[in-house]
Amino acid sequence: MIAKRFDVLLLDLDGVVYLGDEPLPDAVDSINRLYELDKEIRFLTNDPRPTRRTIASDLRELGINAQEDEIVTAGWATAKYLAQQGVTTAAVVGSEGLETELQSEGVEVTDSDPEAMVVGADEGTSYRDIRRATRHIDQGAVFVGTNPDGSFPTPDGPAPGAGAVVRAVEAAAGTEPTVVGKPEPLMFEMALNGLGDDVRAVVIGDTPATDVLGAHRAGHTGILVADEEPTAASARDLQVPDLTISTLADLFTEGIETWESPPYSWPDEIRPGVAAVVRNDADEVLLMKRADKRQWALPMGSVERCEPVREAISREVMEETGLHVEVEELAGVYSHPAQQVFSYSSGKTVHFVTNCFRCTIEEGTPEADEEEALEVGFFDVNDLPPDILSMQPQWIADAIDISGSPAVR
Numbered sequence: 001m002i003a004k005r006f007d008v009l010l011l012d013l014d015g016v017v018y019l020g021d022e023p024l025p026d027a028v029d030s031i032n033r034l035y036e037l038d039k040e041i042r043f044l045t046n047d048p049r050p051t052r053r054t055i056a057s058d059l060r061e062l063g064i065n066a067q068e069d070e071i072v073t074a075g076w077a078t079a080k081y082l083a084q085q086g087v088t089t090a091a092v093v094g095s096e097g098l099e100t101e102l103q104s105e106g107v108e109v110t111d112s113d114p115e116a117m118v119v120g121a122d123e124g125t126s127y128r129d130i131r132r133a134t135r136h137i138d139q140g141a142v143f144v145g146t147n148p149d150g151s152f153p154t155p156d157g158p159a160p161g162a163g164a165v166v167r168a169v170e171a172a173a174g175t176e177p178t179v180v181g182k183p184e185p186l187m188f189e190m191a192l193n194g195l196g197d198d199v200r201a202v203v204i205g206d207t208p209a210t211d212v213l214g215a216h217r218a219g220h221t222g223i224l225v226a227d228e229e230p231t232a233a234s235a236r237d238l239q240v241p242d243l244t245i246s247t248l249a250d251l252f253t254e255g256i257e258t259w260e261s262p263p264y265s266w267p268d269e270i271r272p273g274v275a276a277v278v279r280n281d282a283d284e285v286l287l288m289k290r291a292d293k294r295q296w297a298l299p300m301g302s303v304e305r306c307e308p309v310r311e312a313i314s315r316e317v318m319e320e321t322g323l324h325v326e327v328e329e330l331a332g333v334y335s336h337p338a339q340q341v342f343s344y345s346s347g348k349t350v351h352f353v354t355n356c357f358r359c360t361i362e363e364g365t366p367e368a369d370e371e372e373a374l375e376v377g378f379f380d381v382n383d384l385p386p387d388i389l390s391m392q393p394q395w396i397a398d399a400i401d402i403s404g405s406p407a408v409r
């Protein structure tokens with residue numbers, strides 16, 4: 001059975017165990033059966049309002065014998081995160097429960113010159129709170145959002161979640177927050193803390209964008225509780241669950257493939273890229289040693305807004321090497337995530353779809369632009385430097401052998 005394949009079950013609460021005050025069908029009996037099977041259970045919620053103690057007591061009222069240390073809320077995780085970062089004072093937009101969790105971790109709640117501005121939300125959140133948060137961030141407080149959820153389910157329909165308020169403050173302050181809750185890996189790490197390195201964990205939730213994506217980013221199997229299979233344009237989308245079940249009772253049936261992490265990170269955005277294979281009269285290829293990656297590479301970059309690809313290529317080659325080039329022919333289009341997902345020191349991860357063109361030199365002598373390149377030079381295609389970006393010998397080969405159609409990889 002599915003449950004037997006895992007040591008730890010990380011259960012989302014809203015939409016999996018209960019909806020509003022009402023338990024969902026089969027949830028209570030199924031969880032008690034998991035306890036009988038000696039499974040470790042952690043209850044994870046992005047709701048930053050209640051304390052862990054309150055949730056444990058609410059679960060016990062439903063007939064689930066949960067303990068406080070089995071509960072991981074976005075509020076508690078935010079408090080732990082701030083304590084780990086050495087933060088001792090924070091202003092708060094959010095509930096008393098959130099303030100209680102912060103104080104329990106030694107973070108004083110104050111509006112007097114706080115080190116951090118913690119934004120959650122509750123029913124009393126107002127325009128004044130958004131203004132207060134904006135001003136603290138403007139004065140230098142670190143902006144921390146408890147969770148990214150724009151809304152959460154209630155029996156009457158969706159209600160605005162903390163993410164809606166976090167994004168309001170972000171718009172007003174012009175600063176991006178650090179967000180703690182799912183799908184960030186931090187909450188899952190905290191949930192598994194102390195259970196050993198090689199436990200087999202599964203995340204069970206009702207929201208692909210937080211529960212399933214978070215599970216996969218943290219390297220765990222993700223099961224979706226939903227009436228229908230979700231649709232996704234790409235099977236590689238990390239929001240695609242490993243299994244969809246209709247209630248927790250389905251955990252005692254057969255059939256799941258466990259998750260294996262792919263060799264790339266989940267990108268924040270997709271960008272069109274350009275690259276140039278430029279050859280000189282001796283048929284050598286132009287390479288630059290990139291200042292950011294300290295590896296040899298073709299001249300390349302992004303297409304900017306409203307910029308035709310042809311102009312983007314000649315601009316990038318000019319900026320990086322000082323050469324004027326004529327853009328000749330499309331040699332290949334490259335988008336495989338294993339090669340085309342890059343993480344930057346800013347914390348952003350970008351998936352490039354790169355159009356690589358064969359180019360000829362119109363005029364100029366190559367010269368390294370200080371900010372972009374450590375060195376620029378021409379290389380024999382049969383004697384490329386060993387520290388070249390791993391996919392680019394293939395791109396160069398595709399550009400030289402352009403007899404057929406462009407390569408699509």
Ligand SMILES: [Mg+2]
Pocket residue numbers: 012013014015016205206207
């Ligand atoms: Mg949920």
